[in-house]
Each structure stands twice: as C-alpha cells, then as structure tokens.
Amino acid sequence: MRSRHSEQSQSCEGGVPLDPNKFGGYGFAINTEGWNTKREPTHNCHDQHKSGLIPTNLENDKAARLRQTVKDESGKVHKIGEIDFMDGNGFHKVMDIFDSSPNPWMVDRNLYETKSYFWIRNNGSGYITVRDVSLEILS
Secondary structure: OOEOOOOOOOOOEOOEOOOHHHOOEEEEEEOOOEEEEEEEEEOOEEEEEEEEEOOOOOOOOOOOEEEEEEEEEOOEEEEEEEEEOOOOOOEEEEEEEEEOOOOHHHHOHHHHHHOOEOOOOOOOOOOOOOOOOOOOOOO
C-alpha cells in the first residue's frame, strides 16, 4: 500500500539512497502457515520486518479472503492484516502493528493520493486465483 516504487528515480542499493519519490510502501504477505510485513522506505530497501503465524493453515484450492488496512493515527501508521477462512467465522486479525517512526513522505497524503499503487503477486511456485479486489479510501 502507498507504493510509488515504479516511479522514476533511484532504487535503494546497500541501504541508500532513501528517495521520497520512490517509496516502496507497506507490505502484507501471506503464505500457507503465516504472515509477514515490511516497510520499504525506497524500492528495494526494506526495514521493520515482522512476521507471525496464522491460526489455520491455508490450503490449495480452498478460498480465503485477505484484508489489509493502512491508516495514519496520531503521527504513526497503523497496519492491520486480516484473513477470513470462509468458515462462517469472519475475519481473524493476524497482524496489528504500528510504524511509530514514519518518514515524512510515508504520511504525505497528497503524494500517495496523487499517484500510488498496490499490487498482488505470487512469489513462488504454484498458483493463486485473485478475484473481487477492491480499494477503499479511509477518511
């Protein structure tokens, strides 16, 4: 979320440069057993890694819903990750953390409302089916 990593500018190599125009954004990733999140101050420059387990392992060919929320709260960025296992019990919150030290460009609403993106991808072998994707702007 809030990614500008495809914008023209310098990518991060060896921890530098930190380029506000190329903010990589806030990530939320799921695998069959757990989740992880990273902050990417500039594309290819990661920090604030966190991970955890999910309450039920995901299974191939069994649908699940994912929801990621990223919102500013009192100078921090609140990141929430949720999974609905489609078992009638609704969403389970698996990630609820704060970025308590965002750089100014990470909370520059004008910057990421002017142009930013999110992406969904499969980082590995196998396949995923993606459907009913929506983006909701929180006030």
